[in-house]
Amino acid sequence: xxxIVVSMNITVDGFMAAPDGGLDWHMQNWSTDMSDLLxxxxxxxxxxxxxxxxxxxxxxxxxAVSTGLLLSRGDLAYATMxxxxxxxxxxxxxKRPRWExxxxxxxxxxxxxxxxxxxxxxxxxxxGSHRLVRFLSKFNLVDEYLLWLYPVIIxxxxxxxxxxxxxAFAGAKTLSSGVVVLKYRCNLNG
Amino acid sequence: xxxxxxxxxxxxxxxxxxxxxxxDWMAWEWGDxxxxxxxxxxxxxxxxxxxRKLAEGFIPYWAAAVQTPEGxxxxxxxxxxxxxxxxxxxxxxxxxxxxxxxxxxxxEEVKKLKSAAGSDIITYGGAGFASxxxxxxxxxDYRLFINPTAIGKGMxxxxxxxxxxxxxxxxxxPFEVGIVALNYIPA
Numbered sequence: 063x064x065x066i067v068v069s070m071n072i073t074v075d076g077f078m079a080a081p082d083g084g085l086d087w088h089m090q091n092w093s094t095d096m097s098d099l100l101x102x103x104x105x106x107x108x109x110x111x112x113x114x115x116x117x118x119x120x121x122x123x124x125x126a127v128s129t130g131l132l133l134s135r136g137d138l139a140y141a142t143m144x145x146x147x148x149x150x151x152x153x154x155x156x157k158r159p160r161w162e163x164x165x166x167x168x169x170x171x172x173x174x175x176x177x178x179x180x181x182x183x184x185x186x187x188x189x190g191s192h193r194l195v196r197f198l199s200k201f202n203l204v205d206e207y208l209l210w211l212y213p214v215i216i217x218x219x220x221x222x223x224x225x226x227x228x229x230a231f232a233g234a235k236t237l238s239s240g241v242v243v244l245k246y247r248c249n250l251n252g
Numbered sequence: 253x254x255x256x257x258x259x260x261x262x263x264x265x266x267x268x269x270x271x272x273x274x275x276d277w278m279a280w281e282w283g284d285x286x287x288x289x290x291x292x293x294x295x296x297x298x299x300x301x302x303x304r305k306l307a308e309g310f311i312p313y314w315a316a317a318v319q320t321p322e323g324x325x326x327x328x329x330x331x332x333x334x335x336x337x338x339x340x341x342x343x344x345x346x347x348x349x350x351x352x353x354x355x356x357x358x359x360e361e362v363k364k365l366k367s368a369a370g371s372d373i374i375t376y377g378g379a380g381f382a383s384x385x386x387x388x389x390x391x392x393d394y395r396l397f398i399n400p401t402a403i404g405k406g407m408x409x410x411x412x413x414x415x416x417x418x419x420x421x422x423x424x425x426p427f428e429v430g431i432v433a434l435n436y437i438p439a
Contacts (some may be wrong), residue, residue: 108309209264213421214416222402226402
């Protein structure tokens, strides 16, 4: 069974975003070693599972960027990887996904995702996609969290976790910006 | 000015206790690595500052620990021997050994304590006391022990902040038990 790996930016107080969805704390902590780690993590995957909003944001960036000359080698490697991965978008409104190697799941989402997990292949990576992550977590479909813990506290916001859940710590990496990437495994009994 | 250190156990979703103060989600099987880290953190500590609610559990716990053969170690002795300041609006005097009660305005009392002579001050909460310290910007050194558990709901310590608080990471220390100690200072 393939694993679903959720990669999420969170604050020290456990929020994915401000109450209004704001993410202004993301950019202030960008560092080039982030793209190296992103590429290293994506190397274990061949499929990316996304909600519509995150998909749209990424689809308007990465296809164009891979032809640009302004990227560092690390960013370029990541762009090539992400463009060649299969993108699976969960959406009822998106009809024609424009990014190469994309397809849409619009009904029976849980069953389709289970089917995806049972297909042969590498890990399935999830970026952002708050609502989708909540859905996956509710149905116990997340196998691993990569939590990019930003050195910021926002006081109130959208929480990542809603239920009690035991996790198994599987490693930490510190980036030059002060972001700490914490890896946790779930589904400890299965 | 003396440094105020905040050391607290926190869930991966940012809570320091369950909705009714539950602490059963914390990882207790501490190995030597985390014990050594905590001991080192206390090297320059000469005062423990805690809220009244936490004091009611904390002080008897360590007082009992030093009475048992397995609990009577150097760290327990340090917990018992270090002078404590208990912050309370309701207590009129301390019923505990080696403890004084501060009943005035919390922020003013902590500022007074920090400007008095001495070395580091450490606090372990509880949630309400820590929230007030954080809101008032009185914490100089955060030691957040991230436990490998989400609890879904509980007591936060950062919810009184009106604005975003930027931190500077000093170091992240992962331990065998699955806890990661995150050391931050205000940016």
